[in-house]
Amino acid sequence: MSTDPYLNSFRPGDGFPSGVEYRWSEGSGKGSTTTSVSAPVYIEKVLQWIADQINDETKFPDDDDEANALRVFQTPQFAALCGQIFRRLFRIYGIIYSSFFGTLEALGMAPHLNTAFKHFMFFCTEFGLLPEREIEPLEVLVKPIRKQYYMSKQPSSSK
Numbered sequence: 001m002s003t004d005p006y007l008n009s010f011r012p013g014d015g016f017p018s019g020v021e022y023r024w025s026e027g028s029g030k031g032s033t034t035t036s037v038s039a040p041v042y043i044e045k046v047l048q049w050i051a052d053q054i055n056d057e058t059k060f061p062d063d064d065d066e067a068n069a070l071r072v073f074q075t076p077q078f079a080a081l082c083g084q085i086f087r088r089l090f091r092i093y094g095i096i097y098s099s100f101f102g103t104l105e106a107l108g109m110a111p112h113l114n115t116a117f118k119h120f121m122f123f124c125t126e127f128g129l130l131p132e133r134e135i136e137p138l139e140v141l142v143k144p145i146r147k148q149y150y151m152s153k154q155p156s157s158s159k
Helices: 039-055 066-073 076-106 110-127 132-153
Strands: 023-025 034-036
Touching (some): 023 039, 076 110, 110 132
Antiparallel strands (some): 023 034
């Protein structure tokens, strides 16, 4: 965990969007235990989990063996894993917007965050990667981005 005293001041359950608490499970399956963590800890765990998934050759094979890579990439398990990665990344955006946006704004980084989020949402919308229930905490941000996305897909009438 960070040595930053501000980040360490968050208690389990702190730092999430209003009305939301993401919990972390160290295992998978029936024997796993779920614990309440703070938003900074959740972010750290999610980013480490994503790195572990991407670096696992059985889940994201090296494309030197194109046939094997295509076989893995076309499985339902791969699609489910990618969906889980994008849902967790969306939750990180939710945490950033709810707990750290003021700091990013003061540092002049808000436009960069907004642009990255917009592109992330365009991609997720294009490929249907986020269920509606995940989007609810950030609906006020997501709705105008989706509107812009759908408008960009409309055929131009000025031809």
